[in-house]
Amino acid sequence: MKNRIVEASIQLFDQKGFTATSIKDIVEVLNVTKGTFYYYFKSKQELLRDIHLNYIDDLIDQQERILGDEEKDCTEKLHGIIYMVISNIRTNKESARIFFREMRHLSDKHVEEIRLKRNLFRKNYQSLIESGISEGEFKTTIPADMLTFGILGIMNWSYYWYNPDGDVSEEELAVIFTDIILKGVKTQKLV
Amino acid sequence: MKNRIVEASIQLFDQKGFTATSIKDIVEVLNVTKGTFYYYFKSKQELLRDIHLNYIDDLIDQQERILGDEEKDCTEKLHGIIYMVISNIRTNKESARIFFREMRHLSDKHVEEIRLKRNLFRKNYQSLIESGISEGEFKTTIPADMLTFGILGIMNWSYYWYNPDGDVSEEELAVIFTDIILKGVKTQKLV
Amino acid sequence: MKNRIVEASIQLFDQKGFTATSIKDIVEVLNVTKGTFYYYFKSKQELLRDIHLNYIDDLIDQQERILGDEEKDCTEKLHGIIYMVISNIRTNKESARIFFREMRHLSDKHVEEIRLKRNLFRKNYQSLIESGISEGEFKTTIPADMLTFGILGIMNWSYYWYNPDGDVSEEELAVIFTDIILKGVKTQKLV
Amino acid sequence: MKNRIVEASIQLFDQKGFTATSIKDIVEVLNVTKGTFYYYFKSKQELLRDIHLNYIDDLIDQQERILGDEEKDCTEKLHGIIYMVISNIRTNKESARIFFREMRHLSDKHVEEIRLKRNLFRKNYQSLIESGISEGEFKTTIPADMLTFGILGIMNWSYYWYNPDGDVSEEELAVIFTDIILKGVKTQKLV
DNA sequence: GATGAATGAGATTTCATTCAT
DNA sequence: TATGAATGAAATCTCATTCAT
Incomplete structure (x- = not known):
């Protein structure tokens, strides 16, 4: 029940x-x-907290499994996380949107608990970017924190519009987004 | 009053x-x-509608002024809109966040009215992308609609984290995001 | 105004x-x-009082004009008043219904003022009946007050259902009601 | 409760x-x-509807019991219903007056539901009159519908003035009203 | 495990009325 | 004559929560 x-x-x-x-x-x-x-x-708030915790704990779990994979380089891991998030839309869209929108209705105590995990998720992302930079995979000119926020934006926004049963499959979308982030959209000018 | x-x-x-x-x-x-x-x-809902309308009408206005500038190419216009959105954070952060989160509390009639304008804003973005592709400025391999959603994600998410009085100025952030979108983050492999 | x-x-x-x-x-x-x-x-109540007064003063006026006619006997006067009330439906239906239903919303002071006139109207009716009895026109077996209430019931109820533009004209209805009251509905048994 | x-x-x-x-x-x-x-x-209106339904259902019930009695002729049945209504004043005066005055405050849906039953009550009355006419008990010159409205007027108005604990008993009043309706108030002229 | 009755606080909204202009 | 802004009280209704059973 x-x-x-x-x-x-x-x-x-x-x-x-x-x-x-x-x-x-x-x-x-x-x-x-x-x-x-x-x-x-005990209360409506407690239920909200349960929903938040279930969501973020599971998400961090999936994230850390990918980041911990020692056989992949940063580029591959980036693609991995992007794909992971997009796959979650089918199963967890509602939880995710609650997570984005309703955090302020948690009690002060719980809001802190959740915020820490939310930041952890972002920091994990950022660490990946930073590794990618120091490994020479990503450009040194890009500020890792801004890029992280940018990627999170792309990802999180998907929960509001992406339909996994539409024309573009989850795999395809992950590739598209990874591609844009890695290579950009501008045509290569021949020098 | x-x-x-x-x-x-x-x-x-x-x-x-x-x-x-x-x-x-x-x-x-x-x-x-x-x-x-x-x-x-007349009601709390009507106030909410006013807030929504003020926000989106103003935004579309700004957008169309940029898109209508015949002296700029698509790349420049893209940067223009990105900068415009980021500049709005300082002045309109609250309205924007209300716009993203509270639309469902409008009456059915008004939700439709607003949704049309919301879609118009997105379609305008997408048209720019499509022009960029047909003009040869942007890669033909990128699906315009997905790219549009991606860019919107980056932009809209900024309302939740970007602090215009922090370390990164609005101009800088606009450049960073434009750069990522145009050129990507991956280091250029020498062949 | x-x-x-x-x-x-x-x-x-x-x-x-x-x-x-x-x-x-x-x-x-x-x-x-x-x-x-x-x-x-001065207030909503005062308006209500005006409506009540206009209505009842006018009604009593009409009533007394008929009762004062020295050329008519009681039977004719009875028919006269019945016809008068029915004629009023076309012009005063709304006022009459307000009069019946909204008296309790007058202020205490006004309610008394109106009640006196309302009773006067009824008493006038009753006096006619009593005259009719003592003149030998009406049966002595009928209690005048009960009969008065009965006739008032027939009359007042008309305001709720009678349509002056329907099949039965005002004149016809007055005749029908006068007839019923005077002669009853039962067939005359031949002895 | x-x-x-x-x-x-x-x-x-x-x-x-x-x-x-x-x-x-x-x-x-x-x-x-x-x-x-x-x-x-669920609402104040729903309570009003309950009151209306209780009242009219009970009234129709009583009415149909009398009309269904095969041992009585129309004249007796007419007296029966008149007595029934007058008896109800003691027990149901308030409900009845609410029924007469507050129907317009029902919701559209419920107003229809109630109106049907209200009309049924009247139609039952009218059928009785029509039977009386075709059985030869009542005059053929009286329009059944107008007579019905007249009788209803007498009856319904009683709820506003009759005091069952006053000088005239319920039985007496029923006889008085039945008498007026059947035989009229006019003295028999000897020819 | 689950229910049904009840509460008290508070939400949105309405409304008669006032008053300066 | 008439308006427009404002008020304060009250109306209907909702809701999270409690508790005896």
Whole structure:
């Protein structure tokens, strides 16, 4: 039941927003009563925190598995993470969007806990970029932090528009984005 | 007074979210009564719509002024729009974030109205890309729509992290992002 | 303007009820502002009182003109009043219904004023019946007060269903009702 | 509790009118909170609908029991219904008056539902009259529909003035009204 | 594990009225 | 005469939460 509550809430929080979703909305989907909700969760906020934690823990997990792969160079790892994020859209789109939008509704204590993990995820990305630079794979002229934010922007925005069942497959999109980031879009001028 | 209400609301909606901000919150900032609010706005939703419209109309305006400049090529126009968006962060960060997050709280009628303009903004971007490709400035291998979404991602995400008073100036960031998009981050392999 | 306010209010009070009609509703119909309303009326209640007074004063007037006619006997006067009331439906339906339904929303002071006139109207009716009985026109077995209430019931209820532009004309309906009251509906058994 | 809310509301709606009665008024009588009200009723309108339905369903029930009695002729049935209505004044005066006055505050959907039943009640009356006419009990010169409206007028108006604990008993009033309707008030002229 | 009744605080909105201009 | 801005009180309704069962 606890899981069913989480699943239903994720859908509703994504559709209507955390504040605009009432406990009544949630339990009506599940055909149970409010008492049931409070048997499993101390509060609405606690549920939100669970959703945030599930999402970010899983994401960091996947990220670190890719970054830890010693057989890949930075370029390959970059592609790996990009593909990983895009693959997550199919399965975790709603959680991700809740994560982006509803963090401010966590309690102060929880917001800190989550922010640390969120930063860790970004820092991991940035470390990869920095390694790539020091390994000579990426240009030295690019500020690693700005590039990281740029890539995160491309990735995170995908959750709002990309349809994995549309014309472009996840693999294709990962290649397209990796390509743009690595090589740019400008035609090569012959000198 | 109407303007003061809009200004105060933008701050609050950005900080706390539309649903979590009450009319009381708004009027307390302005030291007026709830009646005053409803003298100027038929509903909270109508205020939200005003904020959305102000934002997107202004943005499209700026965009079309740049795109209409006949002396610039596509590469220059791309840089122009990127710089324009980044400059807006200082003045319009809050409105923009409200625009990204709170659209679903508009009434059905207004959501359609806004969505059309939102799409127009994106389509204008995409047309620029397509022109760039047909002019030979951009690679033919890049799908224009995906690239557009990518660039929008980079831009829109900036509203959440970029601090115009930090180490990197608006001009610098515009150059950095334009550069990444045009030339990529990968070091040039010597053949 | 004062008259226009009264006219518009009568329509609205009849349609929506006194309490459910707002000053805003009234002034919007007239395309003026609330200030205008309060220039002509001290309060919403005062307007309601005006409507009540206009209605009942006029009605009593008409009634007394008929009752004072020395050339008619009681039977004829009864028919006269019945016809008078039915004729009023076309012109005063709305006022009448407001009169029946909204009296309780007058201030205590005004409610008394109106109630006196309302009773006067009824008493006038009853006096006619009593005269008819003592003149030998009406049966002595009928309690005059009960009969009066009965006739008033027939009359007043007409305001809720009778359509003067329908199949039955005002004259016809007056005859039908007078007939029923005078002669009853039962077939005469031959002994 | 639901029943207590209905009972209290009936008293208040009758005294003050539906619109002028607030939820606060209702729950204060019962010493509960507004939340309790909304636990039992979705809205104030829904409560009004319940009151209407209870009233009219019960009334039609009683009516049809009388009309279905095969041992009575039309004249007796007419008296039966008149007596039934008058008896209801003691027990249902308030509901009846709410029924007459507050129908317009129902939602469009419910107003239709109620109107159908209201018409059914009237049509049942009218059928009785028509039977009486075709059975030779009532005069053929009387239009059945107009007579029906007249009788309804007498009956319904009673709810506004008749005091069952006054000088005239329910049985007496029923006889008086039946008598007037059947035989009229005019003295028999000897030819 | 789960329910059903209840609460208290607060949300959006309405409204009669006032008053300076 | 009439307006427009503003108010303060109150109305309907929502909602997170509690608790006895």
